[in-house]
Amino acid sequence: MDIVEELLKGNRLALSRAITAIENEYDxxxxxMKKLYPHTGHAFVLGITGPPGAGKSTLTDKLAKAYRAQGKTVGIIAIDPTSPFTGGAILGDRIRMNGLTMDEGVFIRSMGTRGSLGGLSHKTADAIKAMDAFGKDVIFVETVGVGQSEVDIVKAADTTMVVLIPGMGDDIQAIKAGILEIGDVFTINKADHDGADKLVRELNMMLDLDAHSEQMTQNSTEKALADQFHHLNVAKHAAGAAWRPPIQKVIASQNEGVAETIENIEKHFKYISENGILQQRRTERSKNEMLDVLHNNIGTYITRRLADTGELEEYVGQIKRRETDPYTVVADIMRDMLKE
Amino acid sequence: MEKRIRVLVAKPGLDGHDRGAKVVARALRDAGFEVVYTGLRQTPEQIAEAALQEDVNVIAMSILSGAHPHLFPKVVDLVRKNGMDDVLIIGGGVIPETDIPALKEAGVSEVFTPGTPTGSIVDFIKANVK
Incomplete structure (x- = not known):
């Protein structure tokens, strides 16, 4: 089977095999990826993140059904943690999405993190592209259940939705850095549980502070453009009118608040499209993609060469005996390689 | 990165007994496999479609209800029809010894009955997966 040709024709098994090849880094x-790349760049990518048990999969299921009702095709990438000890994983997100399995307009793929720590797997971005080339209109990326700092999703998604649930801590939690900073849209799931209104109030306060402190620090923020999350700053400052992330109370299991959540997502997408932020985000993504491949390939190339010539072992011995240090060694290696 | 064995653990049929499936899923995880767990009451069509989307190497079905003579061969048929000829299909649960030859005839590679150590399921998969 010619995987690329079949994938572009709409063969679901070919899409599945392509993702496997990507994930396992087959030859x-x-x-x-080279052949699929020209066919990518059309899908809307929605990131869904939040703590374990927040209801991300259940909400994904409901949102996917709503998009299907609009006639859009949907791809879902659901990520669960890989064991750092055995390399094994239980990928259990499909349990909440069984109603989507027989819908031909939906394709769900579960992925293990396989050592990646940012809430995605190293190959998530390429899997998104495979689904994009396949022709999916909307691609959901559901991260692992995150703690406070797994924020890689913003690098992959056009719009990032943070799903929270009541009862997870006091208002200090709401002003900490990390995942609360990355939400374009907030969803408070299990809103029938105690504390939902309190959580909404605390989040509102945090988000209003954001808008205020940004006005105060606009100049210094502009200097931080080299930061890897630079597109977030751009997003908030573009065109002067800042996006204030909306908060929606939801009971995903009962489909309550889902339509309003979709409205929020669409409003955000419209906002970033009209303000040029979407283009800026995608430019940033292209840059990250290229640099990732560059760093990866150069690292692999140099490591392999050092291993082949035996220099790697030699350097390691010298460093271990404290005859030299890693910084000097790497500076020497770089000088030698760049001379060639 | 080396190839990682992916297993779909599925519960066809209408019984709600998933303890065995969960124990097996956990054992396979500990053996370093990626286990896609789909939950209770799956139709053969759902199992075959999930196997296709997840590109699994193995489908492991667990059943208590007694519907295995009907459901297991149906899954084998659908999976092969999808063009997944290499997938190893195994079953387990409360299955009478007398039913096993027919299931194997239908394309189920092995059937594990109550009392099977989880290690032998892992060994079987490692020895037979393509």
Whole structure:
């Protein structure tokens, strides 16, 4: 089977095989990505993140059904943690999405993190592209259940939704850095539980403070453009009118608040499209993609060469005996390689 | 990165007994496999479609209800029809010894009955997966 040709024709098994090749870094993976790349860039990518048990999968299921009702095709990438000890994983997000399995307009793929710590897997971005090339209109990326600092999703998604539930801590939690800073849209799930209104109030306060402190620090923020999350700053400052992330109370299991959540997501997408932020985010993403491949390939190339010539072992011995240090060694290696 | 064995653990049929499936899923996880767990009351169509989307190497079905003579071969048929010829299909649960030859005839590679150590399921998969 010619995976690329079949994938572009709409063969679901070909899409599935392409993602496997990407995930396992098979020899043909790079070739597949090269051929798929020109067909990407059309899908809307929605990131869904939040703590374990917040209801991300259940909400994904409901949102996917709502998009299907609009006639849009949906891809879902659901990520669960890989064991750092055995490499095994239980990928259980499909349990909440069984109603979507027989819908031909939906394709769900579960992925293990396989050592990645940012809430995604290293290959999530390429899996998104495979679904994009396949022709999916909307691609949901559901992260692992996150703690406070797994924020890689913002690098992959056009719009990031943070799903929270009541009862997870006091208002200091709401002013901490990390995942609360990355939400374009907030959803308070299990809103029938105690504390939902309190959580909404605390989040509102945090988000209003954001808007205020940004006005105060606009100049210094502009200097922080080299920061890897620079597109977030851009997003908030573009065109002068800042986006104030909306908060929606939801009971996903009963489909309550889902329509309003979709409205919020669409409003955000309209906002970033009209203000040029979407283009800026996608430019930033292209840059990250290229640099990732560059760093990865150079690292692999140099490591392999050092291993082949035996220099790697030699350097390691010298460092261990404290005859030299890693910084000097790497500076020497870089000088030698760049001379060639 | 080396290939990682992916297993779909599925519960066909209408019984709600998933303890066995969960114990097996956990054992497979500990053996370093990626286990896609789909939950209770799956139709053969759902199992075959999930196997396709997840590109699994193994489908492991657990059943208590007694519907295995009907459901297991149906899954084998649908999976092969989808063009997944290499997938190893195994079953387990409360299945009478006398039913096993027919299931194997239908394309179920092995059937594990109550009392099977989880290690032998892991060993079987490692030895037979393609």
């Amino acid at each position: 043909d993976a790079v070739e597949i």
